[in-house]
Amino acid sequence: DVKVTQSSRYLVKRTGEKVFLECVQDMDHENMFWYRQDPGLGLRLIYFSYDVKMKEKGDIPEGYSVSREKKERFSLILESASTNQTSMYLCASSFGRASSNYGYTFGSGTRLTVV
Amino acid sequence: AQSVTQPDIHITVSEGASLELRCNYSYGATPYLFWYVQSPGQGLQLLLKYFSGDTLVQGIKGFEAEFKRSQSSFNLRKPSVHWSDAAEYFCAVGARGNEKLTFGTGTRLTIIP
Numbered sequence A: 001d002v003k004v005t006q007s008s009r010y011l012v013k014r015t016g017e018k019v020f021l022e023c024v025q026d027m028d029h030e031n032m033f034w035y036r037q038d039p040g041l042g043l044r045l046i047y048f049s050y051d052v053k054m055k056e057k058g059d060i061p062e063g064y065s066v067s068r069e070k071k072e073r074f075s076l077i078l079e080s081a082s083t084n085q086t087s088m089y090l091c092a093s094s095f096g097r098a099s100s101n102y103g104y105t106f107g108s109g110t111r112l113t114v115v
Numbered sequence B: 001a002q003s004v005t006q007p008d009i010h011i012t013v014s015e016g017a018s019l020e021l022r023c024n025y026s027y028g029a030t031p032y033l034f035w036y037v038q039s040p041g042q043g044l045q046l047l048l049k050y051f052s053g054d055t056l057v058q059g060i061k062g063f064e065a066e067f068k069r070s071q072s073s074f075n076l077r078k079p080s081v082h083w084s085d086a087a088e089y090f091c092a093v094g095a096r097g098n099e100k101l102t103f104g105t106g107t108r109l110t111i112i113p
Helices: none
Strands: A004-006 A010-013 A019-025 A031-038 A042-049 A064-070 A073-078 A087-094 A110-114 B003-005 B010-014 B019-021 B024-026 B032-038 B044-050 B056-058 B064-068 B073-078 B087-094 B101-103 B107-112
Touching (some): A031 A073, A042 A073, B003 B087, B032 B064, B044 B064
Antiparallel strands (some): A004 A019, B032 B044
């Protein structure tokens, strides 16, 4: 069964901490994505990557960075966590350059609370 | 740029009743359209997708959706809901040659006995 695995289901961090959210996929997908999900706002794209070491900003990149050193792993980094980054974070992956054809496979999400 | 609207934030349906969730999209050409379901505390699971051909698409769990170009809609339907269908449902739109999907804000479905 193909999978996108997010390393933590729940995280609690303090304001100002540097936070790493990890995502691994085993489907050899080219594209990987980080979304945050907030009530009433749906899913908003933070960053995505279409190849190793390649990244593009999404709709809300401020306060975040990403790293993709290997094809299967895509990390989201909160440089200095703030309370307004408390949210559900979803990782997804997809196949190929025209991946809209196929849709995404999602991980189970990481619920991050910043206190 | 593509966009998608789900006009219903929350819908309550009795178990065994029929269901229709609305989705309207905006895109200049033929879009790729998706419905995803999210159970509480989980990620999103693909229910069905449309990108060409027959405008009535069958998905998993007994769901179907119909693409209506004239109305820019892709509504999700189920003839008889089960308590396990209680979840949040997201419509998404994509474009040819584009890696990114744009998601709606979701519709939360509650099932009452």
